[in-house]
Amino acid sequence: MIGRYSTPSLQKVGILYRIIAHKKRVVNRHHHSASPPIATCFPQTLQVEKESQHNWNVGSLLLLRTARLPLVGFRGTISLIVLLAVLHRVPDKQCEKGGDNLALTVAHAPGKVILFGEHAVVYGRPAVAVPVQDVQAMAMVEDAPLGSGITVVADDLNHTFNLLDVPRDDPLRVIVSATLARLGVGMQVDLKITVSSTIPIARGLGSGAAISTAIARALGKHQGQWLTSRAISDLAFETEKIYHGTPSGIDNTVIAFEKPVFFVKDKIRDVFWVRRPFQLVIGDTGIASPTKVAVKDVRDAWQQDRERYEEIFDEIGTLAHMGREAIEVGDVEAIGRLMDANHKLLRLIKVSSPELEGLIQAARQGGALGAKLAGAGRGGNMIAVVTSETVGPVSMMLRLAGAKNVIVTEIR
Numbered sequence: 414m415i416g417r418y419s420t421p422s423l424q425k426v427g428i429l430y431r432i433i434a435h436k437k438r439v440v441n442r443h444h445h446s447a448s449p450p451i452a453t454c455f456p457q458t459l460q461v462e463k464e465s466q467h468n469w470n471v472g473s474l475l476l477l478r479t480a481r482l483p484l485v486g487f488r489g490t491i492s493l494i495v496l497l498a499v500l501h502r503v504p505d506k507q508c509e510k511g512g513d514n515l516a517l518t519v520a521h522a523p524g525k526v527i528l529f530g531e532h533a534v535v536y537g538r539p540a541v542a543v544p545v546q547d548v549q550a551m552a553m554v555e556d557a558p559l560g561s562g563i564t565v566v567a568d569d570l571n572h573t574f575n576l577l578d579v580p581r582d583d584p585l586r587v588i589v590s591a592t593l594a595r596l597g598v599g600m601q602v603d604l605k606i607t608v609s610s611t612i613p614i615a616r617g618l619g620s621g622a623a624i625s626t627a628i629a630r631a632l633g634k635h636q637g638q639w640l641t642s643r644a645i646s647d648l649a650f651e652t653e654k655i656y657h658g659t660p661s662g663i664d665n666t667v668i669a670f671e672k673p674v675f676f677v678k679d680k681i682r683d684v685f686w687v688r689r690p691f692q693l694v695i696g697d698t699g700i701a702s703p704t705k706v707a708v709k710d711v712r713d714a715w716q717q718d719r720e721r722y723e724e725i726f727d728e729i730g731t732l733a734h735m736g737r738e739a740i741e742v743g744d745v746e747a748i749g750r751l752m753d754a755n756h757k758l759l760r761l762i763k764v765s766s767p768e769l770e771g772l773i774q775a776a777r778q779g780g781a782l783g784a785k786l787a788g789a790g791r792g793g794n795m796i797a798v799v800t801s802e803t804v805g806p807v808s809m810m811l812r813l814a815g816a817k818n819v820i821v822t823e824i825r
């Protein structure tokens with residue numbers, strides 16, 4: 414493309430032109446996007462009026478020429494670098510608080526399901542989990558008026574509060590303060606954080622970890638800092654301790670990495686590839702079941718009969734290994750069989766429920782290759798592996814059996 418410009422100086426003007434055109438495209442994208450209606454300002458994007466941006470760019474080129482800065486040779490390259498550096502500064506400046514435009518940053522995080530190994534994973538056995546992009550948590554961070562502190566708006570709960578007014582161990586306070594500390598920013602900032610989610614709460618789909626992940630991502634972006642998936646996962650883990658009591662860490666890991674993971678507590682977090690994408694139907698019993706309660710009940714039972722529970726956990730761990738292998742070789746029938754086997758063991762540790770059993774049976778009657786509860790159990794969601802022929806009948810059977818919601822998702 415650059416070859417279209419014949420001389421070195423024209424080549425440089427061409428490069429500049431294309432950079433400016435790209436920046437304008439970014440601006441346009443945000444100006445024309447349907448949502449949110451307010452200006453959007455990501456660290457790499459601009460929050461300026463198209464017109465003034467254009468004028469500024471043209472102006473900077475004129476300035477370069479007026480200042481008789483060279484456009485050819487080594488010195489030309491230096492002036493190009495200088496101009497690029499100046500151009501690069503524009504978005505940061507425009508995003509700074511205190512101007513007419515207050516900065517706003519949005520981030521998302523998906524839900525998750527555990528395919529194999531829930532509960533046993535708390536006891537050091539492996540588990541396999543995948544993200545579910547069909548449900549999402551969203552966090553929006555905005556600069557707020559000076560002195561207003563940190564306000565959280567929980568959209569779904571119709572609840573607005575100042576972060577310092579809630580207990581220190583409130584999960585939202587924990588994720589915000591931990592993230593700001595990680596970013597090297599104290600709590601003395603003025604921000605409005607709006608959270609909302611399509612992930613049902615306490616149904617085994619990772620709503621808590623997804624909200625925390627979305628907040629950590631949005632705060633990081635808002636401060637113009639890059640947080641790795643690992644850092645975000647570790648931050649979200651701090652809130653998982655509040656939600657779950659003794660969490661394994663699998664939920665925050667799969668949600669922050671947004672990839673299928675093979676996970677062993679404190680040891681392994683392998684992201685792995687799905688050889689042949691397969692379909693899952695997720696059926697919701699409509700019953701909220703806090704993970705903390707189910708995890709505690711399993712712990713109490715384990716303390717009373719360690720030998721038996723350890724054996725069951727070992728068997729579940731073996732299924733998780735086999736499940737990963739089946740996914741990696743693309744053996745969808747085997748995935749279904751292994752899920753059935755995993756569910757039998759989950760029943761033995763008493764985390765199923767009549768409602769889950771009803772949906773799992775319905776899915777099998779509809780032709781699912783296999784089905785199991787997913788997550789803490791006792792309520793929440795179940796999952797079934799289906800083919801393109803059985804996805805319809807299984808979804809229908811689940812609804813007829815009383816599922817409050819049915820999601821079809823592809824695991825890839």
Ligand code: MEV
Nearest residue numbers: 531532660661662788789
């Ligand atoms: C919850 O999604 C999964 C459990 O195994 C708890 C945990 O791993 O922390 C039940």
